[in-house]
Amino acid sequence: MAIGYTQAWISARIGQSGRALQLGDAYVTAAHAAAIEQLVEAYATIPGPSRRVRNTAAARGWTADLLWPADSDSADDGGIDEIAVERAMNGDPVRLDNAERAEAARRLLAAGLLPSQIAQRLRLSGRTARALIDALEEEAA
Secondary structure, eight states, X not given: OTTSOOHHHHHHHHTOOGGGGSTTOSOOOHHHHHHHHHHHHHHTTSOOSXXXXXXXXXXXXXXXXXXXXXXXXXXXXXXXXXXXXXXXXXXXXXXXXXXXXXXXXXXXXXXXXOHHHHHHHHTOOHHHHHHHHHHHHHHXX
């Protein structure tokens, strides 16, 4: 659930009711464990569609960090969440930190988008987008 998948979504993928995933259940069958393991392998690096679930997980301190491969190079990229940046560049509603927002704007600017288009894609006000682009241009100079 930490990266945005609801119990209903997970349950539907393994052919169970949402109740089957609650912690109060006495046991998990080998088949269900294998099905969940396959889901984790397939979706561990893909943020789920539920912002509510992600926010709840974050508020409760649940993390998806353990789902990332140990040899991940995410520490080498300054902490940029590439998936979030790509989704934001496509206009998806994604929460970005300042570094990720700047990276998305830099890439869109390099692709030839106008400030107004960048603002729309990143869901920023025109003023915020202009300030971000000005800072990027000043940094490049």
